[in-house]
Amino acid sequence: MGKTLTEKILGRKAGKDVQAGEVITVSPDYVLSHDNSAAIIQEFRKLGVKKVKAPEKIVIVLDHIVPASDEKYAQNHKSIREFVAEQGIPYFFDINAGICHQVLPEQGFALPGKVIVGSDSHTPSYGALGAFATGIGRTETACTWATDEIWLRVPETMRIDLSGRFRPGVFAKDLSLKLIGDHGAEMANYKAVEFAGPAAGDFSVGARLTLANMSAEMGAKNGYFAPDGKALKWLEGRARGPFVAAASDPDARFESILDCDLGGLEPQVACPHTVDNVKSIGAVAGKPVNQVLIGTCTNGRLEDLEAAAAIFAGHKVHPSVRCLVIPASWEVYREALKSGALAVLAEAGCVILNSGCGPCLGAHEGIMAAGEACLSTSNRNFRGRMGHRDSEIYLASPATAAATAVAGRIADPREFV
Amino acid sequence: MSQGKTWKYGDNVNTDVIFPGRYTYQIMPPEEMARHALEDLDPDFAANVRPGDVIVAGKNFGCGSSREQAAACLKAAGVQAVVAKSFARIYFRNAINLGLAVLQCDEAVDALEKGDAVDLDFARGEIRSAKDTFRFLPLPDSVLGILEAGGLLEYTKKKLEKE
Numbered sequence: 001m002g003k004t005l006t007e008k009i010l011g012r013k014a015g016k017d018v019q020a021g022e023v024i025t026v027s028p029d030y031v032l033s034h035d036n037s038a039a040i041i042q043e044f045r046k047l048g049v050k051k052v053k054a055p056e057k058i059v060i061v062l063d064h065i066v067p068a069s070d071e072k073y074a075q076n077h078k079s080i081r082e083f084v085a086e087q088g089i090p091y092f093f094d095i096n097a098g099i100c101h102q103v104l105p106e107q108g109f110a111l112p113g114k115v116i117v118g119s120d121s122h123t124p125s126y127g128a129l130g131a132f133a134t135g136i137g138r139t140e141t142a143c144t145w146a147t148d149e150i151w152l153r154v155p156e157t158m159r160i161d162l163s164g165r166f167r168p169g170v171f172a173k174d175l176s177l178k179l180i181g182d183h184g185a186e187m188a189n190y191k192a193v194e195f196a197g198p199a200a201g202d203f204s205v206g207a208r209l210t211l212a213n214m215s216a217e218m219g220a221k222n223g224y225f226a227p228d229g230k231a232l233k234w235l236e237g238r239a240r241g242p243f244v245a246a247a248s249d250p251d252a253r254f255e256s257i258l259d260c261d262l263g264g265l266e267p268q269v270a271c272p273h274t275v276d277n278v279k280s281i282g283a284v285a286g287k288p289v290n291q292v293l294i295g296t297c298t299n300g301r302l303e304d305l306e307a308a309a310a311i312f313a314g315h316k317v318h319p320s321v322r323c324l325v326i327p328a329s330w331e332v333y334r335e336a337l338k339s340g341a342l343a344v345l346a347e348a349g350c351v352i353l354n355s356g357c358g359p360c361l362g363a364h365e366g367i368m369a370a371g372e373a374c375l376s377t378s379n380r381n382f383r384g385r386m387g388h389r390d391s392e393i394y395l396a397s398p399a400t401a402a403a404t405a406v407a408g409r410i411a412d413p414r415e416f417v
Numbered sequence: 418m419s420q421g422k423t424w425k426y427g428d429n430v431n432t433d434v435i436f437p438g439r440y441t442y443q444i445m446p447p448e449e450m451a452r453h454a455l456e457d458l459d460p461d462f463a464a465n466v467r468p469g470d471v472i473v474a475g476k477n478f479g480c481g482s483s484r485e486q487a488a489a490c491l492k493a494a495g496v497q498a499v500v501a502k503s504f505a506r507i508y509f510r511n512a513i514n515l516g517l518a519v520l521q522c523d524e525a526v527d528a529l530e531k532g533d534a535v536d537l538d539f540a541r542g543e544i545r546s547a548k549d550t551f552r553f554l555p556l557p558d559s560v561l562g563i564l565e566a567g568g569l570l571e572y573t574k575k576k577l578e579k580e
Contacts, residue, residue, distance in 0.1 A: 023557070023559040035442050036441075036442065036484075038442075038444060042444065046570055047570065047577060048574060048577070049577055064442055065442055072443050076442065076444065120483055121481065121482050121507055135483045135507050136507065136510065137483055137488075137507060137511035138485040138511075139511070139514045139568070139569050140510065140511075140514055140569055143569050143570070146573060146577060147573060147576065151559060153559070185429050186429070186476055186477035186480065186503065189477060189503060189506060190506045219477060219480060219506065221506055274429055274431075276429070361438040361441065361482070362433075362438035363438060363439060363442055367439075380431075380433065380482070382431045382433035382434060382481060383434055383457050384433060384439075384456075384457035385433045386438075389457040
């Protein structure tokens with residue numbers, strides 16, 4: 001019996017043959033945390049050890065509330081900077097880097113075959129490059145800092161075989177929403193999700209990051225694409241060191257296999273208040289919105305900003321809409337400056353904010369009042385997430401977001417293609 | 418064995434409604450976390466929950482953000498266990514790591530309604546109510562050690578002392 005990518009990576013780490021269902025203890029390659037490092041530091045102090053065990057494995061990226069919006073957040077950031085200095089943690093990214101899930105790939109931490117755990121639920125993003133990456137909690141992050149090990153259950157794998165091609169105006173985000181809408185928000189709870197099939201190789205690294213990121217909304221432990229030539233080329237000049245790629249064997253055991261034809265897909269919208277409340281664009285078009293958010297770890301990359309810019313060309317943001325644009329990282333910000341995408345967005349009347357999580361989690365930069373609606377390219381539309389519990393969040397692709405910002409109501413991007 | 422009243426909710430109760438994002442990056446003591454528990458799902462909960470109460474919910478309890486306060490705030494509010502049809506994986510880990518019991522039992526979820534009195538018997542793996550007695554799935558051995566130690570911090574402390 002062959003092995004899945006996840007069984008191979010975890011088996012190599014555990015130093016033995018492993019299969020789905022087994023519980024193993026491994027020493028991860030990297031442990032990610034962000035602004036929540038402040039809370040993790042408090043837990044770490046309770047353990048009674050002075051030093052973290054492997055400072056070179058800890059990666060801290062400030063991204064959730066950057067720059068700090070009030071004194072409490074400022075104090076959190078300060079305590080993190082002090083801890084980084086005290087512990088000699090080499091990989092610290094301050095408020096001018098971007099969202100951790102964009103920074104770790106760009107900076108060459110997210111590599112094929114690596115095991116990465118992070119105190120953030122969208123850590124599975126790094127599976128886009130063939131890593132095993134999964135989210136953990138704060139207390140276990142603190143304990144992993146102290147012990148350099150963590151227990152993991154080797155997950156069963158669901159394979160999604162992609163075939164065909166997207167029609168114009170349809171993107172990876174639409175695919176992820178369609179899958180979650182059809183199969184429910186716990187379709188892959190505790191499982192690994194492998195994106196495979198003849199069309200998998202057509203997906204850009206950015207689109208792979210979107211899908212791996214959204215696997216968290218399927219409940220997945222990790223989501224991934226097997227690393228191919230496209231992934232390896234993207235990593236040239238970025239990878240921080242050697243790596244050993246893994247891919248599933250042809251005779252690996254998959255718990256289930258879904259077939260998905262991209263050609264039949266239409267733009268999708270997740271409606272309030274769950275990510276699996278998904279409708280095709282035609283069923284929600286016309287709904288007025290007050291705010292549009294283009295950005296986040298799901299859809300804030302260069303190709304996302306360019307897809308939005310293509311819609312905005314020659315158009316303005318509707319006077320009743322506030323359109324917020326947040327490049328996922330400062331590398332993306334600079335690329336979008338050079339490509340001209342940011343100029344188009346600024347000319348159209350978008351408000352461009354510092355790279356970071358922005359209002360996605362409801363902490364700052366565009367919090368919504370009661371009765372307001374936002375269409376966002378982010379990953380969650382739970383009640384109250386972006387502000388008042390009686391505000392609404394709709395999730396869609398950057399193209400649908402841009403079309404909506406122009407129209408002042410939820411709009412089909414294909415009308416602009 | 419301990420007794421409490423139930424609070425009943427549906428499927429996919431996410432961590433944003435258990436503990437809203439507007440408080441997530443503020444560091445606050447447990448009693449303050451408890452005051453925000455389930456704020457965006459059930460505004461009556463925090464003021465009326467009593468120590469020993471039990472939350473009963475459907476599938477995928479705790480989905481969404483990895484925020485640990487979503488487990489911590491319920492524990493701080495005195496909730497002794499969450500009984501659900503299934504749990505989102507990070508929530509499950511967080512709850513165990515903080516010593517909050519998370520029990521899977523479809524039948525109990527289907528039968529119990531809001532306000533039912535229940536007894537939880539961890540030794541026998543039973544949820545008892547006037548309606549029936551339900552058996553919950555035993556927790557895997559791999560996590561029992563953590564629960565028995567009183568949570569992951571204590572478990573890790575002991576491990577580090579041995580080294």
